[in-house]
Amino acid sequence: MPIYEYVCMQCEHQFEELVHANETPVCPSCAAQNVIRKFSSFATVGGPSKSCGSCSSSNCGGCGGH
Numbered sequence: 001m002p003i004y005e006y007v008c009m010q011c012e013h014q015f016e017e018l019v020h021a022n023e024t025p026v027c028p029s030c031a032a033q034n035v036i037r038k039f040s041s042f043a044t045v046g047g048p049s050k051s052c053g054s055c056s057s058s059n060c061g062g063c064g065g066h
Contacts, residue, residue, distance in 0.1 A: 005038040014038070 001018045006025060008015075010032035017025040026033050 006035045007038055008032055009034040009036060 001020060003016050003018055005014065005016050006027075007013070008027035008030060010027065011030040013027055013029035015028055019025060024033070025035060027035055
């Protein structure tokens with residue numbers, strides 16, 4: 001179940017909700033059903049790896065480091 005961000009068109013309350021496929025939540029603040037899903041970015045953990053993928057070192061310098 002993904003977590004989506006929503007904004008209520010009635011009271012402008014912003015909230016996050018775990019939802020099933022094609023399910024639309026109600027606003028937890030005013031119970032309105034007129035909510036829209038916001039476009040949100042996803043988070044990543046850690047930075048990009050510099051490994052070229054063919055070695056186990058995380059600092060090989062890319063594909064030119066062999």
